[in-house]
Amino acid sequence: MADLVIRNGLIVDGTGSPGVVGDISITDGVLTQVGGTVADTGAEEIDATGRIVTPGFVDVHSHYDGQVFFDNALTPSNGHGVTTVVLGLCGVGFAPARPTDHEMLITTMESVEDIPGDVLRVGLPWTWESFPEFLNAVEANGYAMNVAAQIGHIPVRSYVMGERAIANEPATPEDIAAMSAIVREAVDAGAVGFSTSRVLAHRTAAGDPVPGTFAAEDELFGIAGAMADTGRRVVFQLAQAGIDGFEPESSVAEVEWMQRLSAETGLPVSFLILQTDGAPDLWRQLMNSCVEAEAMGAHLRPQVANRPFGMLLGLPVRHPFMKRKTFRRVYDETSSFEELRVRLADPDIRSAILSEEDTEFSGDSYEGMGLIATYKPDMVYPLGDDLDYEPLESDSLAARAAAFGVAPLELFYDLMLERDGGTMFLVPMFNYANTNQDDILEMLNHPAALIGLGDGGAHLSTICDASMPTY
Numbered sequence: 001m002a003d004l005v006i007r008n009g010l011i012v013d014g015t016g017s018p019g020v021v022g023d024i025s026i027t028d029g030v031l032t033q034v035g036g037t038v039a040d041t042g043a044e045e046i047d048a049t050g051r052i053v054t055p056g057f058v059d060v061h062s063h064y065d066g067q068v069f070f071d072n073a074l075t076p077s078n079g080h081g082v083t084t085v086v087l088g089l090c091g092v093g094f095a096p097a098r099p100t101d102h103e104m105l106i107t108t109m110e111s112v113e114d115i116p117g118d119v120l121r122v123g124l125p126w127t128w129e130s131f132p133e134f135l136n137a138v139e140a141n142g143y144a145m146n147v148a149a150q151i152g153h154i155p156v157r158s159y160v161m162g163e164r165a166i167a168n169e170p171a172t173p174e175d176i177a178a179m180s181a182i183v184r185e186a187v188d189a190g191a192v193g194f195s196t197s198r199v200l201a202h203r204t205a206a207g208d209p210v211p212g213t214f215a216a217e218d219e220l221f222g223i224a225g226a227m228a229d230t231g232r233r234v235v236f237q238l239a240q241a242g243i244d245g246f247e248p249e250s251s252v253a254e255v256e257w258m259q260r261l262s263a264e265t266g267l268p269v270s271f272l273i274l275q276t277d278g279a280p281d282l283w284r285q286l287m288n289s290c291v292e293a294e295a296m297g298a299h300l301r302p303q304v305a306n307r308p309f310g311m312l313l314g315l316p317v318r319h320p321f322m323k324r325k326t327f328r329r330v331y332d333e334t335s336s337f338e339e340l341r342v343r344l345a346d347p348d349i350r351s352a353i354l355s356e357e358d359t360e361f362s363g364d365s366y367e368g369m370g371l372i373a374t375y376k377p378d379m380v381y382p383l384g385d386d387l388d389y390e391p392l393e394s395d396s397l398a399a400r401a402a403a404f405g406v407a408p409l410e411l412f413y414d415l416m417l418e419r420d421g422g423t424m425f426l427v428p429m430f431n432y433a434n435t436n437q438d439d440i441l442e443m444l445n446h447p448a449a450l451i452g453l454g455d456g457g458a459h460l461s462t463i464c465d466a467s468m469p470t471y
Contacts, residue, residue, distance in 0.1 A: 002027045002042045009048030011035060014055050024053060056083025056145070057469040060270070060450065061303060063113045063458035064147075065093050069137070070123040073144045077456040080470045084146040085456060090239040091197035091212055093152030094124065095134035096159045096182060102126060104166070105155055107205035112197070113458035131182065132189035150237060151186040153196035153212035153223075165211040166204065171219045179219070180226035187227055193235030194227060196220070198254065202239065221261055228265040236261065238271040248282050255286055255300070262298035270450060273302040273443070274309055280433035283443065290448040303452030304443040307389050307471050308428030311462035313370055313380065315341065315421045318461055320370040320409060323358040341421035344413075354410060369462060372427055373397060377408035381426045382415050389426065389471075390437050397425070 002025040011034065012019040023038040024031065062085045064074055077085055087093075092109050106124070110117040128134040131151050138147060157165040160178045171179070183194050202210045224236050238258070255271070262269045275283045290300040313319050316337065321327045330349060334340040343349060361368055373380045377398035381391040393399060401408040415423050431440050443449055456466035 002032060002038065002040050004044045004046070005038050005040065005042030006046045006048050006053055007038070009051050009053035012052055012054045019052070054081065057081045058084040058086070059452075059454050059456055059466070059469070060086050061089050061452035061454055062087050062456035062466070063089060063092070063109075063115065064456060065149075066109065066115060066120045066124055067457045068141060068143070068147060069125055072141060074147075074456070076464060077454070077466045078144050080467050082145060082456075082466075082469055084148065086148045086150065086192060087457070088150035088152050088191075088193075089195050089237060090199075090202065091153040091195050091210060093150075093155050093195075094126075095128055095131040095151070095155055097126070097155055098129060098159065099126070101155070101158055104158065104204075108154060108210060111205045112202045112210060113455070114461055115458055116460065131186035131191060135186075135190050148192045149190075150193040150195045150235070151183055151191045153194065153215070154210050156182050157211040157215075161211075166208070168209060168211060168214050170216060173218075176219050176222040180222050183223050184226040184230055187230045187232055187234050191234065193237055194223060195237040195239070197239040199239045217257060220257075221264070224261050224265045224267055228267055234267065236265075236267045236269045238269070248279050248285075251282060251286060252289075255289055258300055259289070259293040259296065259298040262293070262300060263296050266297075266299075268299040268301060270301045270303055270452070272453060273304055274430035275433050275439055275443075276430060277433045280439070283439075287443070287446050287448050300448065301450040302448055304440075304446075304449050305431055305453040305465065306440060306444055306451055306468050307437070307465075308426070308430070308432040308440070309453065309465075310427040310429035310432075311369060311459070312383075313373060313425040313427060314423060315344075315416050317424075318370040319416060320373040320412065321353050322370055323361060323368075324353050324356040325359060326352040326356060328359070337421065341417055345417055350413060354413060372429075373412050373425065374409060377401065377412075379427055379429070380408075380412070381428070382412075383424045383426050385419075387424075389428075391426065391435075393435050 004026040006024040008021060008023065010019045011022050011024065013034065020035060022035040023033065025033040025038045025040060025042065059077055059082045062077065064085055064087045067074065068087065074085060090112065092112050094105050097105055106117050106120045109115055109120060125137065127137050135149060138149065156179050159182065160175050161171065196212050196215065197210055198213055200209060200213065204210055227234055227236065258269045258271060273283050273286055287302055290302055293300050326349060330343045331340060334343055378396050380397040381395050382397060397408050397412060401411040404411060444451065451468065454466045454468045
């Protein structure tokens, strides 16, 4: 008798082969049959008729670095078929760390990844200083899925260089040697890679580019060389190609040095690729160059998203009225979401909010995101009950407001309060230059592509793309 038999499911095995309807049997945690009809009975049987049965998904891009210590289930990834997560992406992380580094690492994680600092202050036990000790602390918890970790450039650089790292000063040869030793130790202890960020939008709580943003080649190649010296096939990961933004020349130059780094060290390099409105075909050039780089011994795997990449706006999260005086007053006076919704529906309050200017912003990277509805209403799409992730241009806030003869912000305000205050607005900032998902499909089918960018555990007030496996 098998421990488990899953019957009549559409088996999609992840190899690229067409799905087939059949059975699967498992005994002692081992697959004993995949496909066909299982003659044996199971101690437990599941009828998967009309369902898709797949291997567990590996989420190569998550930010559960803090959540691993207070959520063993790692929600919401656990509800989307993910059985392995990799944390420590985009250069952020919590090891190595001296006690004096804790607050800086927390506020940086909050600023870059939109994870509430108060939650991290309560949830992080800080029973480690080195990265191997961090891995031991993670392992001691036990989880509903497999957990792997990369070591981040930000904590490494800060640990070695202190304030000079935060000021993004160049690393000395001694600094590079010390960072390389820390990363080598981490890889020997089980780190599956090293990550860094070259995204100008990734800022510290003070509004400065995060440590390592402008790291020179000698620093990056030195760290990569130390990783290669371990003899382990670990990954060198970067957030975004293009230190000067999304300009084609900058992105091409970044990919060029990644190719050299991979060819010289033998390490696979993974970086993020997104389609931008300003250069809607650049992604294709960059991904094709990754295939061409194989001929010179380089292994580049760009991470792509499987849907438009951006954020959600709405009353429960971010919206364009958050810095208006009347909204702040009403928000502070109410004790529940429902009370807030009812107060905002008052015509006098509505009129006051719509007539006001925004108060001064604090510098929080995410604080002004709702203002995109003010300045780019053609990029904002109200979502109905069907949650359409491929809306037409005529569905945009700008187009609908024009059709109704009202200002876009007025329409946003009124729609925001519908569905008991639950209306959400899709803002596809990337991967939607042509107002359809055709280019995304081409990305996913590209031989160099690696599905990533789920960001599980991060961006709590903007979007949750950890659901990508089931999209």
